[in-house]
Every structure is written in structure tokens, then in C-alpha cells.
Amino acid sequence: MALHHSVVIAGAGTGGITVAARLKNAVPDLDVAIVDPRSEHCYQPLLTLVGAGVVPKSVTVRPQQDYIPRGVTWIRDSVAAFEPEKNQIRLGGGETLTYDQLVVAVGIQLDWDKIEGLPGNVGRDGICSNYDFDTVEQTWRFIREFRGGNAVFTFPSTPIKCAGAPQKIMYLADDAFRRNGVRDKSHIIFASAGAAIFGVKKYAEALQKVVQRKGIETRFRRDLVAVRPQSKEAVFRNLDTGEEEVIRYDLLHVAPPQSAPDVVKQSALAGPGGWVEVDKYTLQHVRFPNVFSLGDCSSLPTSRTGAAIRKQAPVLVENLLAYRAGETMNGRYDGYASCPLVTGYGKLILAEFDYDGIPRESFPFDQAQERYSMYALKLYGLPAMYWNGMLRGRM
Numbered sequence: 001m002a003l004h005h006s007v008v009i010a011g012a013g014t015g016g017i018t019v020a021a022r023l024k025n026a027v028p029d030l031d032v033a034i035v036d037p038r039s040e041h042c043y044q045p046l047l048t049l050v051g052a053g054v055v056p057k058s059v060t061v062r063p064q065q066d067y068i069p070r071g072v073t074w075i076r077d078s079v080a081a082f083e084p085e086k087n088q089i090r091l092g093g094g095e096t097l098t099y100d101q102l103v104v105a106v107g108i109q110l111d112w113d114k115i116e117g118l119p120g121n122v123g124r125d126g127i128c129s130n131y132d133f134d135t136v137e138q139t140w141r142f143i144r145e146f147r148g149g150n151a152v153f154t155f156p157s158t159p160i161k162c163a164g165a166p167q168k169i170m171y172l173a174d175d176a177f178r179r180n181g182v183r184d185k186s187h188i189i190f191a192s193a194g195a196a197i198f199g200v201k202k203y204a205e206a207l208q209k210v211v212q213r214k215g216i217e218t219r220f221r222r223d224l225v226a227v228r229p230q231s232k233e234a235v236f237r238n239l240d241t242g243e244e245e246v247i248r249y250d251l252l253h254v255a256p257p258q259s260a261p262d263v264v265k266q267s268a269l270a271g272p273g274g275w276v277e278v279d280k281y282t283l284q285h286v287r288f289p290n291v292f293s294l295g296d297c298s299s300l301p302t303s304r305t306g307a308a309i310r311k312q313a314p315v316l317v318e319n320l321l322a323y324r325a326g327e328t329m330n331g332r333y334d335g336y337a338s339c340p341l342v343t344g345y346g347k348l349i350l351a352e353f354d355y356d357g358i359p360r361e362s363f364p365f366d367q368a369q370e371r372y373s374m375y376a377l378k379l380y381g382l383p384a385m386y387w388n389g390m391l392r393g394r395m
Contacts, residue, residue, distance in 0.1 A: 003097045005033035009105060011034075012035075014386075019105065019316055022317040024069045026321060036075075039076075048172070053176070077091040084288040103320070104264070104269060108260065116225065116235075118254065127227065129254045150249045150251070153189070157257070160258045164339040170190055173251075189217045191222040191236055193220075200359065223237045233247070276291075278299055278300065280301060294316050334355060339352075347375055348372075
């Protein structure tokens with residue numbers, strides 16, 4: 001016999017927990033279930049600072065059970081298949097779960113195997129990544145022990161979560177090299193598949209000044225395709241010419257290619273690129289009206305950040321409840337996203353913008369300027385807001 005819940009949320013990450021909390025706050029007796037096998041919840045934005053030696057990894061993780069909202073059924077299993085034509089999902093354990101409405105918040109998939117020679121080598125021989133939770137502490141070890149040579153930081157050709165993260169750790173590494181007296185022996189290279197340092201003009205101009213001040217070489221339109229650990233070579237494809245370029249490294253920080261989870265790609269929920277295909281304003285699926293999605297797995301054409309989810313969640317909840325009541329869905333998401341761009345120890349540019357790349361700043365000053373106050377906000381304020389406000393459905 002199939003299990004049934006009125007609203008099923010697939011995924012207990014930032015999006016799933018926030019939506020669950022908001023639903024229960026709005027309608028306490030609503031039958032909500034959340035599907036996720038993970039026993040721990042990670043606050044991922046702090047991983048940059050773990051990799052830079054500012055905070056220990058332990059502060060990023062808390063027990064998942066402490067954040068499943070009261071009254072929500074927690075199904076500790078994975079999603080094996082989405083079957084929206086039947087209003088059901090199949091669970092990893094073999095059971096079938098049916099629903100009246102579905103919220104898909106299963107995050108993003110890290111495709112390490114898309115880079116030849118990379119799997120199994122992250123955390124070894126100078127190769128590191130703040131995107132790898134298991135080896136993120138090795139980033140700090142390699143930065144701390146760096147004695148000069150080429151330090152290469154990559155950015156892939158795919159959409160990724162926290163698109164600023166690959167350059168944040170680069171700026172912090174530059175500071176660390178200076179503190180350790182090895183910066184004059186070091187050559188820092190940002191090899192990015194993108195065409196510019198950032199996608200919003202105002203912040204791109206500010207970051208370009210940071211790059212120039214720090215003496216960092218930028219090589220745009222370069223996509224990492226292979227790593228040769230034995231010879232310490234990184235192989236890039238020039239996206240304009242198609243030719244391969246080899247850069248020797250002593251330290252290599254990799255931001256891996258990323259995509260929608262396979263379980264989404266292989267379902268009828270997927271649209272172009274494999275993402276859950278939703279209306280970018282209402283967050284409702286374009287073909288299955290009782291399905292909604294937000295966050296990293298969705299097709300929303302904005303940066304994949306927790307700050308974006310904070311603005312998406314109330315819109316999704318408003319529209320889902322309107323849909324349940326047979327009313328007009330009035331909630332509109334304008335594409336707001338935020339990227340706290342750490343530019344060094346104690347320095348941060350707070351980028352906030354919408355679908356059109358127009359800055360949507362929260363503070364009454366120019367946020368394109370590096371400030372300690374914004375760094376303190378990232379280090380102390382935002383984690384507190386996340387654990388005590390956002391995941392409780394309060395903000």
C-alpha cells in the first residue's frame with residue numbers, strides 16, 4: 001500500500017526545510033512530509049572560511065532532526081524516481097509515496113567524474129576543493145603549507161551553487177600567502193570558463209580592481225577538463241578556440257562541474273538542461289501544476305544561493321497554498337540573489353541583484369566597496385539568521 005501525504009517535500013536542505021517550516025507556520029494542521037536520508041544539516045556558505053582556516057568544519061553542521069519542523073513527518077529515505085504523471089515518487093527503500101502537491105528541493109549534483117583524473121585525487125598532492133565536504137579542511141592545509149609556485153583556481157562551464165565561492169578562496173589564499181611571506185614566490189591564476197569576473201557590472205568592476213591590486217592573472221573562457229596529478233598539470237579547453245591549454249600547478253582549487261541530480265534529469269519534471277522546469281515568477285511547474293520547485297535543482301535563471309532561496313520560499317508557499325485553495329497565485333519572485341564576496345580576511349563585497357542584473361542592495365551605502373562590517377555579517381550574522389530564523393520559517 002502506498003504512503004500518502006498532502007504535501008511532500010523532496011529534500012531537507014535549505015529550500016526544503018524553509019518551505020516546510022513556513023507551511024506549518026501558516027497552516028499548523030497541514031499534512032506535510034519531507035523526504036531526505038541525511039542525518040546532518042550543513043550550512044554550506046561557511047565552507048569557504050573553513051577552507052581559509054577561519055572556522056572549524058564542525059561549526060557548519062548540526063543534527064538534521066533539530067530542524068525538521070514540529071508536526072512534519074520525516075521520511076528518512078532517498079528519492080529513487082519522480083513520477084509526476086501518477087502524483088507519486090518512488091523511494092530508495094522500494095515504497096511508493098503519493099501526494100496532492102509536491103515541492104522539489106533536492107539540490108545540485110557535483111559531477112567530479114566530468115574532469116578526467118580528478119576523482120579520488122581531491123585532498124591529495126595539492127588538489128583541493130571547498131565543494132568537497134569530506135576534504136574541505138585540506139584546502140587550508142595546502143594553503144598554509146604553500147611555499148610558492150602556481151596556485152590555480154578554477155570555475156566550470158556549468159551553473160554552480162554559490163558562483164562566487166571559487167574566487168573567494170582565491171582572495172583569501174592571496175592574503176594567507178602574504179602573511180606567510182611567500183606571495184612574491186607565488187603566481188595566482190583564476191582560470192574560469194566564464195567571460196568575466198562576475199555577471200553584474202557594478203560588482204564586476206569592483207572585483208576587477210581587487211584582482212589588479214592583488215596581482216592575480218585571469219584567464220577567462222577556460223574550462224578544466226582533465227587533471228594530471230603525477231605531473232601536476234591542469235588541462236583546460238579554450239571555449240573560444242576549442243584548443244587545449246596546459247597549466248602546471250603547485251596548488252589547484254577545483255570548482256567541479258555541476259548539474260541537476262540524475263533523479264531529476266531522468267524524470268518528466270526535467271526541462272532544458274535537466275533542471276526542474278518551473279515558471280520563473282511563480283515557481284510552479286510548467287506542465288504539472290501541483291508541483292513546485294526552488295533552489296539549486298530548479299530552472300530559475302538566477303544565482304544558486306541560500307539568499308535566493310530565502311526570497312523564493314515565501315513566494316512558493318504563498319502560491320502553493322493559493323493553489324490548494326483554488327485561488328489565484330499572486331506570489332512573484334523577482335530573481336533576487338545575494339553573493340557575499342569575501343575579498344580577503346576581514347573584507348567583503350556584498351552583491352545583491354535581481355533577474356535583470358540590477359543591484360538590489362539592503363544597506364544605505366555602496367555595497368561594492370570592501371567592508372569589515374559585511375565580513376562580520378557573513379561570519380557571525382548570516383549563520384545566526386540561517387539557523388534561528390530562516391530554517392524556522394521566520395525570515
